[in-house]
Amino acid sequence: MKKIINTGGLLLLLAASISAQNNGSLLSLLDDQYSRDRVTNAFKSPRVINSHSMEMLAPGTMDFRILHRFGDISQGYYELFGLDHATMRMGFDFGITPNLMAGFGRSTNKKELDGFVKYRVLWQTNGRHSIPFSLVAVGGMTVNGLKDPIGIEEVPVTFSRRLAFYGQLIIGRKFNDWLTLQVTPTIVHRNIVENRLVPNELYAVGFGGRAKFTKRMAFVWDYSYLINRFPPDLNSNPLSLGFDIETGGHVFQLHFSNATGMNERAYLCDHNGNWLKGEIRFGFNLSRVFQLVKQDVF
Amino acid sequence: MSHKLFLIAAFAAVFVAPAQAQKLFTRDGVVTFDATAANSPETIKAVNKSGTCVWDKSSGAVEMAVLVKGFLFEKALMQEHFNENYMESTKYPKATFTGKLDNSGSVDTGKDGTYKVNASGTLTMHGVSKSVTAPVTFTVKGGKVSAAVSFSVTLADYNISIPSVVADKVNKKVEVSIAANLELMK
Numbered sequence: 001m002k003k004i005i006n007t008g009g010l011l012l013l014l015a016a017s018i019s020a021q022n023n024g025s026l027l028s029l030l031d032d033q034y035s036r037d038r039v040t041n042a043f044k045s046p047r048v049i050n051s052h053s054m055e056m057l058a059p060g061t062m063d064f065r066i067l068h069r070f071g072d073i074s075q076g077y078y079e080l081f082g083l084d085h086a087t088m089r090m091g092f093d094f095g096i097t098p099n100l101m102a103g104f105g106r107s108t109n110k111k112e113l114d115g116f117v118k119y120r121v122l123w124q125t126n127g128r129h130s131i132p133f134s135l136v137a138v139g140g141m142t143v144n145g146l147k148d149p150i151g152i153e154e155v156p157v158t159f160s161r162r163l164a165f166y167g168q169l170i171i172g173r174k175f176n177d178w179l180t181l182q183v184t185p186t187i188v189h190r191n192i193v194e195n196r197l198v199p200n201e202l203y204a205v206g207f208g209g210r211a212k213f214t215k216r217m218a219f220v221w222d223y224s225y226l227i228n229r230f231p232p233d234l235n236s237n238p239l240s241l242g243f244d245i246e247t248g249g250h251v252f253q254l255h256f257s258n259a260t261g262m263n264e265r266a267y268l269c270d271h272n273g274n275w276l277k278g279e280i281r282f283g284f285n286l287s288r289v290f291q292l293v294k295q296d297v298f
Numbered sequence: 299m300s301h302k303l304f305l306i307a308a309f310a311a312v313f314v315a316p317a318q319a320q321k322l323f324t325r326d327g328v329v330t331f332d333a334t335a336a337n338s339p340e341t342i343k344a345v346n347k348s349g350t351c352v353w354d355k356s357s358g359a360v361e362m363a364v365l366v367k368g369f370l371f372e373k374a375l376m377q378e379h380f381n382e383n384y385m386e387s388t389k390y391p392k393a394t395f396t397g398k399l400d401n402s403g404s405v406d407t408g409k410d411g412t413y414k415v416n417a418s419g420t421l422t423m424h425g426v427s428k429s430v431t432a433p434v435t436f437t438v439k440g441g442k443v444s445a446a447v448s449f450s451v452t453l454a455d456y457n458i459s460i461p462s463v464v465a466d467k468v469n470k471k472v473e474v475s476i477a478a479n480l481e482l483m484k
Contacts, residue, residue, distance in 0.1 A: 026321070026352035026359060026360075026361040029321070029323070029352055029483065037365065037367065037391070040381065041378060041381065057374075058375075060374070061374050061375070095374070177386075177388045248379070289374070289375050291373045291374060295371065295372050295374065296372075297371065298330075298343075298345055
């Protein structure tokens with residue numbers, strides 16, 4: 001007897017659960033309410049400030065970037081707080097597929113040419129088959145374009161001595177609409193360094209993020225901890241703080257930084273100012289995205 | 299005695315209730331909108347090809363949903379602005395319609411022909427719900443049922459503000475059209 005009651009109860013439960021489904025949303029019958037939702041717009045652009053961000057360029061677009069860094073603010077009024085001196089990098093980045101982009105740029109600093117390829121291995125996804133973070137790999141190289149890049153008579157200048165390479169992994173997560181954080185282990189290899197004590201391979205870990213406080217404005221920051229820089233100098237680790245301002249077609253990035261360099265070799269390996277001594281500089285990045293190939297959507 | 303009644307009730311609920319309802323659905327409804335202003339130099343159009351819809355033919359109830367992020371534009375930047383600045387798709391991921399078709403029974407899915415019925419209900423997007431009505435045209439051909447709807451949406455009704463810099467490009471009223479091939483739910 002008890003068995004029958006139990007069976008009846010079980011069936012009732014089953015019936016209740018099915019009718020509950022029917023009484024709820026009709027769409028719940030399709031059972032795909034929570035399809036895959038890839039996280040987009042973790043950053044306004046593919047760069048935080050100096051370092052690459054977890055964001056990619058859309059396929060078919062070109063991002064024309066003009067980066068400026070002025071002189072040290074600590075130079076005072078005579079140099080108009082650094083504004084009398086400026087270095088710049090002009091860059092062209094291209095979105096090739098949703099997960100692949102490449103770009104090149106040239107800096108006035110050391111007349112350096114740089115190029116990179118960036119590939120998204122994992123794309124942060126919500127819903128079904130969720131992935132909690134994005135994983136992006138970047139590989140790049142730089143070419144020093146100075147007439148005499150080494151400055152030591154006994155060391156002849158060869159093309160390979162002008163080169164440096166870098167590899168980087170970006171592990172990033174957009175936590176919500178206003179907060180994105182990323183960690184970027186990086187290795188830079190220089191074919192030639194200043195002296196025996198300076199390692200050819202420099203290891204660094206970057207920490208970047210964005211706090212978006214209106215629809216069109218965000219606070220961004222970008223710091224790299226250099227693990228084996230010689231001589232070690234904690235205060236000259238590159239740190240940049242700034243704002244992203246989106247005006248429709250353009251993205252303006254205004255910031256303060258202790259780094260002059262605007263490619264991975266330069267801002268990680270070159271001597272940067274000391275934040276604590278006010279050796280920081282004002283800078284701005286200007287980004288304009290052009291659609292070269294229209295997306296075939298219809 | 300009462301447990302037998304339970305059993306009967308349970309069986310009835312499991313096996314009888316679903317059999318009487320004829321439901322049609324789609325997972326790949328095509329939702330297109332055009333927000334191009336009259337003298338705009340750019341075309342502002344987008345399409346979403348994975349709209350979901352379930353129509354309970356016996357009761358006339360209809361539900362439809364699209365993921366806002368699923369709208370694709372020719373220009374990536376437009377798509378980004380649509381999601382980030384206008385629709386705020388992270389905050390409001392879906393646009394939904396819940397309502398009913400008047401005279402739903404008049405659509406004979408077993409007989410070729412076109413059938414016009416009226417849909418009325420609630421359209422929810424960008425966190426705002428509004429009552430809407432629109433005529434729906436059903437076409438039955440060779441056992442295949444498709445539906446088409448066109449209507450317009452006033453952006454201000456849904457708290458979507460257009461900045462003055464793009465006021466000459468984005469129309470205040472957006473033309474939306476939906477086309478779906480419906481299948482019988484088994």
